[in-house]
Amino acid sequence: MSISLKNVSKLYGEQKAVNNISFEIKTGEIVGFLGPNGAGKSTTMKMITTFIPQNSGEILVSGINTLDNPIEVKKRVGYLPEHNPLYTDMYVKEYLTFLARLYKLKDSKNRVKEMIQSVGLEKEQNKKIGALSKGFRQRVGLAQSILHNPDVLILDEPTSGLDPNQLVEIRELIKSFGKDKTVLLSTHIMQEVEAICDRVIIIKNGEIVADDNIINIKNNKNKEQVIKVTFDEKIDPTIFKSKNIIAKEIDKENWLFSSVSVTDLRKEIAKIAQQNDYLILEMNTEKDNLESIFKKLTK
Ligand SMILES: Nc1ncnc2c1ncn2[C@@H]1O[C@H](COP(=O)(O)OP(=O)(O)OP(=O)(O)O)[C@@H](O)[C@H]1O
Ligand SMILES: [Mg+2]
Numbered sequence: 001m002s003i004s005l006k007n008v009s010k011l012y013g014e015q016k017a018v019n020n021i022s023f024e025i026k027t028g029e030i031v032g033f034l035g036p037n038g039a040g041k042s043t044t045m046k047m048i049t050t051f052i053p054q055n056s057g058e059i060l061v062s063g064i065n066t067l068d069n070p071i072e073v074k075k076r077v078g079y080l081p082e083h084n085p086l087y088t089d090m091y092v093k094e095y096l097t098f099l100a101r102l103y104k105l106k107d108s109k110n111r112v113k114e115m116i117q118s119v120g121l122e123k124e125q126n127k128k129i130g131a132l133s134k135g136f137r138q139r140v141g142l143a144q145s146i147l148h149n150p151d152v153l154i155l156d157e158p159t160s161g162l163d164p165n166q167l168v169e170i171r172e173l174i175k176s177f178g179k180d181k182t183v184l185l186s187t188h189i190m191q192e193v194e195a196i197c198d199r200v201i202i203i204k205n206g207e208i209v210a211d212d213n214i215i216n217i218k219n220n221k222n223k224e225q226v227i228k229v230t231f232d233e234k235i236d237p238t239i240f241k242s243k244n245i246i247a248k249e250i251d252k253e254n255w256l257f258s259s260v261s262v263t264d265l266r267k268e269i270a271k272i273a274q275q276n277d278y279l280i281l282e283m284n285t286e287k288d289n290l291e292s293i294f295k296k297l298t299k
Pocket of ligand 1 (some may be wrong): 012036037038039040041042043044078082084
């Protein structure tokens with residue numbers, strides 16, 4: 001296991017910011033870490049990257065204990081913190097070269113060049129970091145986190161502030177990095193999770209409420225069927241009541257039906273409509289997306 005957390009808790013005074021969480025992430029996995037504001041995502045990431053210690057529980061990164069051997073863990077981890085701190089008085093290329101030397105990288109010149117290209121900083125490389133726009137600063141942070149080619153990458157909201165073109169490129173970069181490494185990234189963008197993650201961990205009030213691959217989360221965790229139906233005239237919704245079907249009006253002819261008990265909601269609606277002389281013009285199953293599942297699990 002590249003990352004392993006066992007019964008980890010973090011207290012801030014009285015508050016349990018992270019409450020007895022456990023999970024494991026294997027090499028080659030890209031895991032999306034989701035949760036509402038204040039759920040404990042950044043706190044968990046700070047503990048994995050050894051920036052703050054946990055109060056109880058055990059964290060291993062590439063088999064190394066974070067409390068016993070933080071330096072060895074840091075060598076293997078790339079970290080993009082939430083409020084990415086940078087030396088604003090240094091120039092982009094100068095800063096990355098400085099870091100490459102700190103890491104004692106062999107071919108630091110070429111590595112820096114490669115990183116600048118990967119994150120699209122060619123034009124900005126000779127500017128002072130303090131003069132960069134938000135998205136470009138984020139790119140410097142990303143370049144910095146991948147520079148030493150770590151085994152494990154921890155990215156706290158990596159694409160916040162990026163423009164749509166750059167978003168696609170950075171997501172591709174993270175995806176290609178994740179092929180033979182381990183990536184844990186937090187985000188509030190559900191499309192991002194669907195685009196790059198194999199698995200999601202959802203945290204709420206410091207506790208894990210879901211941990212599964214995306215397909216399972218979308219299929220199993222939610223047995224409710226929802227169907228949108230268009231009729232040729234306004235209907236009387238009470239005709240569906242006896243079957244425990246909930247009817248919600250969108251507008252005069254369009255209705256949203258939901259049920260947790262009916263086996264096939266489409267068949268049932270068609271049957272009842274026919275019995276009552278209503279003509280169905282259109283019927284569509286509302287696909288559950290990650291966003292609605294997230295809302296259900298974290299409300
Ligand atoms: N240094 C600190 N001192 C006191 N409380 C803290 C500290 N850092 C975090 N907290 C609290 O711990 C809880 C979890 O915060 P955390 O930053 O981990 O949330 P998050 O899931 O990253 O949220 P967001 O999506 O807003 O970034 C919050 O209630 C926060 O106020
Ligand atoms: Mg955070």
